[in-house]
Amino acid sequence: MRKLATAAVSFSGALFMAHYLLPDHALLISAAVCAVLSLAGLLFRSDTRLRIFLVCLGLAAGFLWTDAYTALFFAPAKALNGKTESVTAVVTGYPGETDYGSKVTVSVRVPGRPSLKTQLYVYDAAPDLTPGNTIEFTGKFRLADTVYGENTDTFLSKGVFLSASLKGDITVTGAGASPRYIPAVLAHAVTEKLKEIFPADVSGFMRALIIGDTSGLSQDTALSGALSTTGTAHIIAVSGMNVAFLMGVLGVLIKNKRLLAAVGIPVVFLFMAVVGFMAPVTRAGIMQLFLLAAPLLKRETDGVTSLSASLLIILLFNPFAVGSAGLQLSFSATLGILLLTGKLYDWLERPLRDRKIYGHPLFRKPVRFVLGTLATTAGALVFSLPLIALHFGTVSLIAPLSNIAVLWAVELTFIGGIVAVAAAFLFAPAGAAAAFIVALPARFIVNAIIGLGRVPFAAVFTSNPAIAAWLVTAYLMLVVFVMLRARARQLLLPACLSLATLCLVLILTASFSDRRGLSVTALDVGQGQCIVVTSGSYTEVVDCGSTSGKDAGDILTKYLQSHGRTTIDLLVLTHYHEDHAGGVQEVLERNKVAALAVPDPSIDTGALPGEILELAADKGVRILTVTQDTRVNCGGETVTLYAPIGGSDENERGLAILCSEGGFDALITGDMSAGIERRLVAAERLPDIEVLIAGHHGSKTSTSDTLLSAVTPEVALISVGYNSYGHPAPETLQKLALAGIATYRTDRDGTVTVNAP
Known part of the structure; x- marks a missing residue:
């Protein structure tokens, strides 16, 4: 037992x-x-x-x-939640940049209680702080279990209990140089060295692969999205694979088992500490420590025992880690590998063993690699796939092929990256030369993942209810066959049935989507806006941005792919604010866009307009700058783009869009104020409409009585999320209710679709 x-x-x-x-x-x-x-x-x-x-x-x-x-x-x-307090804390990490300033992790001292790990946000440049500094500051504290009004386990699972917004200045009262912060200092040094020696196009990927620092991937939207789509995100989740690579090198260099254990145990522990004891690498590290210690203790290692013991140890240090998606995926995948991969490999290899050509090493080795990768991927997915679908809404269909394509290069890149960093610390030119060589397989991995991510139906998404139903049905069939003790060959039946059902779902989804008339969808992107208008096979998107932590570009991409839409025929931006255009670059990177309609980029003084237009030009997208009213005929739909009609504010110099088909009309006004709405009504012959996208997320300064009287909408959609502006305003909601307009809001109703009758 x-x-x-x-x-x-x-x-x-x-x-x-x-x-x-x-x-x-x-x-x-x-x-x-x-x-x-x-x-x-x-x-x-x-x-x-x-x-x-x-x-x-x-x-x-x-x-x-x-x-x-x-x-x-x-x-x-x-007890600190919602309070503004002056506290003393110890800095536990290096400051990092955010969209609005910087952040740093600190340990706040609480009299008579253990210190509380806190994420301190500074709405300014990163302060000059290092781990071990004792600081005093005044901050407004909030529990870290809620972000942008939504419950989350992200911080609690990492032992971070509070977030604090800095009020005033930070005072450093002590330098501190405790040995406990050596791993953080070493991690920072390695990160900086990786930035220094690797080319910019692979620097972010190398930092994620070696040290688990994914901050560099946030700007590479094409890669970050493709990692999820292709089922290769585990590559950058520092885990068992990295530990196995590390120990593989040590095993080649050290043949004596006792010496290997003596060297390997501290190396593995240091590696876990340097990457911050993230759940996946801690799980893998503890299992590796069991494996190394077994010969010394004259005990046989048992995978299931070491896996469960590693879970016990992690949860002893932080019970809230149970909510970590990384922990759940790491343990479920490893359990599948332990229980199933060996059997799957044996089943796949058995038909080849008696073949004469299989005895030739040049044939056998690559075939074994392919079979091993397939068996490992399948074993890992059996238990983790439902969790991936639950947490991320993605089911990668191309994962086996993706892993076969890149895993051979990942080991070379990981080991080569460590060698390059070590060489750079000793002699900078040697490190730079090694990094130049290692960048070659790194580029192959990055380009292969991005390319595979663009393959049609590389992944399916549970935002399509039919896909969710298919996944549940497939697992129910699998469970029934296992309970009936079916043989391996008999399991092919539910596998084939599942595959056939999936093909049918995809065909029907695309077919029904193309047959519909005008349809208007407000995606739930939090505090922002992304509107999808479809008519038959034609797809139009108006705006794509969010300022409440949601990835609007990713949400849109998954929505389109889940509905069988591979091309955006027209992408329109009402204006260039982050909550309307912040996700557009990701949309351009991950989707085929035929045309982009924008207002004059000079209306916005920021860098975003130039970045969007430059990327669109690089992608070969036809760019239409709307300076006068423009009508576009798209099959049965007519899209009217109303040019900006004045105003001093950037919100007031945006586009308005009217989508019409038959007797069904939808009007989108962006962030127009009531004054500009009145000008629009006076200048244009607006029809009676069926759908109005309420202006400025339901602000009291938009959706005027004049506009409502002129267009008499039947339905109003408010694209809104958690915010501090009071959106949607009670005055706006009351106004819509008194007018008898059915109102839906994405913060409460989620993604909302209105179809033409």
Whole structure:
């Protein structure tokens, strides 16, 4: 019996139940119930008795630890929520840039309690701080369980309990040089060295691959989107693969097992510390430590035991880590590899073993690599795919091919990158020369992933309800066949049925989408706007941006692909503000766009207009600068682009768009003020419309009585998310209600679609 595994899984199971199912007040009661149930073990003998004890007491311990940890850390953080306080803290990381300034992680001292890890936001240039600095500052604190009004596990799962907005200045009261911050200093040095020696086109990828720093990928929207689409995001999630590469090199250099353990254990631990003890690498590192220690302790290693023990250790340090998508995916994928990959590989290789050509090394080695990659990918996906679909809404169909295409180069690039960095610290020219060579396979990986990500139906998305239903049905069939103890060959039946069903879903989705008349969709992009207008096979997008943490470009791309739309025939920008145009570059990178209609770029003094137009030109997109009213005929739909009609504010110098087909009309006014709306009504012959996209996210300064009286809409869509502006304004909502206009808002109703009858 796997005693440690049984206890660890029970303990971890209690933490998962506490996080997702049980209210806080039920934890102690649940612990008591489990403790009492453990007494049932006295009725049994031997292994059964022990198993009951381990399960029940493991559950009880998990509930108790969750309650205690909450009291120690979350309760003090909750006491600071919403308050502005002057505090003393210790800097635990280096400052980093944000869209609005900078941020730095600090540990806030709380009298009589453990320090609270806090993300401090500075709306200015990054302060000159280093790990170990003691600082004093005044900040407004908020619990880190909510971001832009939505609950999130992102910060709590990393042990960050608070966020704070700086009020005033930071005072450094102590330098500090504790050895505990050596890994952070080393990580920063490696990151800076990677920036220095690698070319800009692969620098971000190399930092993500080697050190887990994905900040450099945020600007590379084509790559970041393709990683998800192709099922290769695990490459940049520093995890078991990286640890295996590292130990593989040490294994080649050190043949003595005891010496390998003596060197490998501190190397693995240092590697975990340098990348910040992220859940995937910590899981892999602990399992590797078990593997290295087994010969020294004269014990056989057991994959399931070491996997469950690593989960136990991670959750002992932070029970809130159960909410981490990275942790869930890492453990589910590893469990699938441990339980299934060997069997899948054996099944795939068996028909080849008796073939004469298979005995030739030149043939056998590459075939084994392909079969091994297929078996590993399939094994990893069996348990992790539902979680990927749940967390990210993506099901990569091209993942097996993508991994075969690039994994051979990933090992070379990872090891080569480490060698290049080490050489750069010793002799800069040697590091630069090594980086030049390593950049070659790195470019291959990046370009291959981007190219594969553009393959039609490389991935499908659960935003299409039919895809979600298909995935659930496929797994139900798999479960039924497994419960019936079907043989490996018999499992081909549900696999083929699932594939045939998926093809049918994709064909029907594309077919029904092309047959519809005019359809207007307001995507839920948070505080921003992205409107999709379709008519038959024609696709028009108006605006794409968000300022509330949502990736508008990614949301749009997934929406279009899930509905079988591969081309944006016309992309229109009402104006260039971030909440309307911030996602456009990603849209241009990841989608085929035929034409782009924009207002005069000189209306905005920022860099965004120039960046968008330059990228569009590079992509061969036809650019139409609208300086006078323009009508575009697109099949059965007519799109009228109303040129800006004055105003001093950038919001007032944007475009308005009227989409018409038959007797169905939809009007989009961007962020126009009431005054400009009145000018529009006076200058143009606007028809009675069916759909109005409420101006400026429902602001009280837009959607005037004059406009409503002139166009008499039946439905109003408000594209809005969490904000501090009061959008949508009560006055606007009341105005729409009094006019008898059915109103839908994306912050409450999600993505909203209105179809022509």
